[in-house]
Amino acid sequence: MKKILIVEDERILAYALRMDLQELGFPEINIVSNCESAVSAVQSEDVDVVLMDINISGEKSGIETAGMISEFSRVPIIYLTGETDIETRTKAESVSNCRGYLAKPVAMHLLEPLLNQVFSASEI
Numbered sequence: 001m002k003k004i005l006i007v008e009d010e011r012i013l014a015y016a017l018r019m020d021l022q023e024l025g026f027p028e029i030n031i032v033s034n035c036e037s038a039v040s041a042v043q044s045e046d047v048d049v050v051l052m053d054i055n056i057s058g059e060k061s062g063i064e065t066a067g068m069i070s071e072f073s074r075v076p077i078i079y080l081t082g083e084t085d086i087e088t089r090t091k092a093e094s095v096s097n098c099r100g101y102l103a104k105p106v107a108m109h110l111l112e113p114l115l116n117q118v119f120s121a122s123e124i
Helices: 011-023 035-044 062-070 086-093 108-122
Strands: 003-007 028-032 049-052 077-081 098-103
Touching (some): 003 011, 011 028, 028 035, 035 049, 035 062, 049 062, 049 108, 062 077, 062 086, 077 086, 077 108, 098 108
Parallel strands (some): 003 049, 077 098
């Protein structure tokens, strides 16, 4: 079963995203709000993809968190963020595990094919 980790500090957005993903047929979804919880979840759970906000709770950003995760895991990371400036996007996409960058509010018709692409690539 495909397991998704959402790293988002705005609870309402996180739960709405989880509901949308569950409606698309992705039932295994965990939500965390900060770097430490995200790193711990990737280390201890069988996570297939991380949906990462850039502005998260705590001292570390989503980009820093993704960089930390990429040091010990090849789990794909898709950024879902309100940060649309080119400098932030370039920095985020430089993380080796980055597989996508979508602006909020996230359009499910863009996220679903990206998730399917990531999942099908992991099955090869």
